Amino acid sequence: MINRDIANEWFLDEESCHRVIMHRTREQVVSVRTAHQHVKVVDTYNLGRVLILDNKIQSAETDEYIYHECLVHPAMMRHGSPTTVLVLGGGEGATLREVLKYRQVAQVTMVDIDEELVRLCDHYLEAWHRGAFKDPRVTLVFDDAAEFVTRHKDTYDVIIMDINDPVSGGPAAALYTKELFDVLKGLMHRGSVLATQAVEVFFDESDRHSVLHRTLSMSFGSVESYCEYVPSFGCMWGFLLCSDGPRASSMSEENIERAIGRLVSGALRFYDGEAHRRIFSLPKMVREMLARQTTISTAAAPMHVYG
């Protein structure tokens, strides 16, 4: 029987042509077509508030901390004493929020193409940004990430790419390419670290994460895949950590714990020494997939994901 107390409206998250996750939505909070994308904020029963861009879930109130802590902390830990950080994308402000937990961070530049999106997140996603946009250490730039990094010559201790998945015809289609990564490398000095979200990790030949891994391996001495299950994404989510220095996976739990105590103010929910060990330890078939991938993503033949 129909439950009259529960809405019968559903957001369909089309993971692929053959798998669709239906999320029951309680209420629509806002729906706006900005100059760059369609922004929806909805309240759901199972994921709390959810940000949806162009029909894809970007992050959800109940588990965004998993994604954002994974994206930010390994890079910051690997660097050891970051003071300047560049965030590309990251409209929700949660990446900023995590970066600003580092006491030594003096200057964060965040570049997002969509000013209206950031204004909407500032208004509707307080649980995400926690006021980060107003932190005096933050410089907000509304610009195309590719153009910004091409034009600017500053270097940063840590660069974090928190950009939409590259879908064919979408705004991020050209950003996950060797050419763009090489430009990013130009903004890094000795000791700098780059972290990027790196799409779903599959376990078979349709895996795109390994293409990004392989692509970044052309430019960096150390490229490490790590991953965690993010419920609202409905899959194992991949990340990549790149530098020309030591590997993050070689840091001991104890060192991570000590560094957190020294560097971070404010609580972490997902990440600590044991979680670090977890996410950098990969299943055997994932490592095998990384090893046998030979495709790289270039401007001429950029890698795309379904969407």
Next chain:
Amino acid sequence: MINRDIANEWFLDEESCHRVIMHRTREQVVSVRTAHQHVKVVDTYNLGRVLILDNKIQSAETDEYIYHECLVHPAMMRHGSPTTVLVLGGGEGATLREVLKYRQVAQVTMVDIDEELVRLCDHYLEAWHRGAFKDPRVTLVFDDAAEFVTRHKDTYDVIIMDINDPVSGGPAAALYTKELFDVLKGLMHRGSVLATQAVEVFFDESDRHSVLHRTLSMSFGSVESYCEYVPSFGCMWGFLLCSDGPRASSMSEENIERAIGRLVSGALRFYDGEAHRRIFSLPKMVREMLARQTTISTAAAPMHVYG
């Protein structure tokens, strides 16, 4: 591939445990829990604006005229010169709109339990009511229909029931019973006509329309079923016309056309002489179902529909 220009949010209209109609929704217009029900107005791609009460589609911009013209005009035609009309329910104002097209109508009383619903419809469903709520001939009463008709002693030329389906536990559960119909009969004089929406017409033993038909036949000399397909309801919708006078189905097309010319100002989209003939002519198996139904709906054992 996902179409980034089309929303991937769907309203699921659960017709039964085994059949669900998915309507893609473009935008939510408003969502309010009133004292009586959950009111949603959404904009869809295939049905235009849609009013949803407690997860059931009430009417849709693109085809509400089919339902409302079917509900109102046969009764008005059968009466021939209605001046006083009682509308029970009808929150959208479209039943009023159709009634007010009759030049001779001097007084319409509309009784709806949900004042907030009517205010929302007044604001968001202009395409339905076309200003009907402000017509000087209209008296709006916010009251429980069963209580109103029990308390009042006026009589009316035409009574129109435009009330939610009776779902178990819902606000209309007790309204579609012999006891309530007998009360309504007390508000009718010689020549009065009663029309009611009368749920989906099935063709098998699960048919509930025939129960209403049978129930009303206990109280009225003439009870006529008629039906039309309403796309937004996803089924053949039933209506019942009751009186102690002649049958509407015996009116000729020509008489209907003449009466429309004489009585109605403003255009009709669905209804005319040929449409009248259509809706009162029933498929053989529907007439057989009406003939073999023996169940009646009473206060002690009220008829319910899925929902």
Next chain:
Amino acid sequence: MINRDIANEWFLDEESCHRVIMHRTREQVVSVRTAHQHVKVVDTYNLGRVLILDNKIQSAETDEYIYHECLVHPAMMRHGSPTTVLVLGGGEGATLREVLKYRQVAQVTMVDIDEELVRLCDHYLEAWHRGAFKDPRVTLVFDDAAEFVTRHKDTYDVIIMDINDPVSGGPAAALYTKELFDVLKGLMHRGSVLATQAVEVFFDESDRHSVLHRTLSMSFGSVESYCEYVPSFGCMWGFLLCSDGPRASSMSEENIERAIGRLVSGALRFYDGEAHRRIFSLPKMVREMLARQTTISTAAAPMHVYG
């Protein structure tokens, strides 16, 4: 909660990009890719057994009689004493079944492109054909309908087109065109009648039924639209009756009843005099749509429906 006694598998009938009807399926009966199409037979809870061709419901056990009686009887009645009948398509055998109820029918030729489909229907859809394929009056031809009618020169009293909807790229894409209809006319003598299924009847500019109406009007003196709601199709289904003789809609109920008594052996479930009157009486907006449609379907620009 999940009901462990009811399957959670659903057939999604995609009516359009914006409306999908979900039917819960109990069991798959058979699934075969023939040389021409994908044939599935499934048992459902709400529609009984269902035949699905290339992901579209063709007919359902619980209501196929509505469709097949509508398709066959008006044409047979209009003719008055049919002895030779040509059926194009009609793989389920239910069109045959209805035709064979006419005592005077001496010879029925049925042309279906898909022999394997007919064999499957013969085996799995006994409730449809009732042994019709074995009737000595029937000649089964497995051939492309367009080629058959182009090659043959016989004439028939009644021709019935029971062919898949024309979807872009589908096997029936070229059959619903002026050119093909003109070929069919060549197989008709004075007094012959042609009936065809004629896709969903919409009420707005997306209506394709009216295109078929208009197209046939180029070739026949009398073209009549009629329609009925078919639950398993989830919409108002259209048919067209064409001849150069009198109109079926002018036949009185009494004449229909008399003719049924005289011509038909075996019971009808949907069709009789009153049902005839019903289906040939159209809502006003449908007649208006027919009147204003100017597009015709030609081999160069054939009409398509969604699918």
Next chain:
Amino acid sequence: MINRDIANEWFLDEESCHRVIMHRTREQVVSVRTAHQHVKVVDTYNLGRVLILDNKIQSAETDEYIYHECLVHPAMMRHGSPTTVLVLGGGEGATLREVLKYRQVAQVTMVDIDEELVRLCDHYLEAWHRGAFKDPRVTLVFDDAAEFVTRHKDTYDVIIMDINDPVSGGPAAALYTKELFDVLKGLMHRGSVLATQAVEVFFDESDRHSVLHRTLSMSFGSVESYCEYVPSFGCMWGFLLCSDGPRASSMSEENIERAIGRLVSGALRFYDGEAHRRIFSLPKMVREMLARQTTISTAAAPMHVYG
């Protein structure tokens, strides 16, 4: 547009009242109601062949190895030289398959309540069992697991519970309780190890995995949670490893690798030293949830999951 080459039938995996995963099914392979449950085997596009029991996915061809290697190998490794193994449930035969890779294993008793299920798996799921049912070391017992373990007094080196989730009213409802776990402990000697699948790992108060953890902690000196994402389950899946000896999580990667070399014949796809480290390293919020859970599952108040 509808893709005529892809079936439009979907299995709906209802994870909760608010989240449903739709899997497109290519073909139904078999559907049987056994004495204990409804067994379906379907072929899908994204998961290969899938076994569905009472509307819940049990395992999928493309990723069953993740689940089964996680379930079996940590327990076998922790024991170090298992020769006798008891498998409760495990109808697909894949748990057997993994157990039989250990050269020292001399005797495996598998107890499944549903003989017909095992026969179906033997026939249709060769990719799972790889002939394991016919291995001379295997004794198949068709019995209720609770009754079997209560009646028998043998002890085993390793006990593996591969039993359906406890859903209210389902066959496994009473198996995940303190009372049953205590009976299992009676079948263990010094050095024995128990592993069980342990439902989805949530990160909030709805978490049921932690109830199992807490319950087992009443009976065993060492209880370790571990988890991995299993795509076909659409969630992070939990397992529990119990003994009165040392903790598996303290085994080094090198020791695991050495033990695999020594004990295992045949390839592993998911599990190795690094994977072992991964699955036993838990996110911070999961450890916090385990620490604060106080509910235990008893025969009087057994823990249930949605279903």
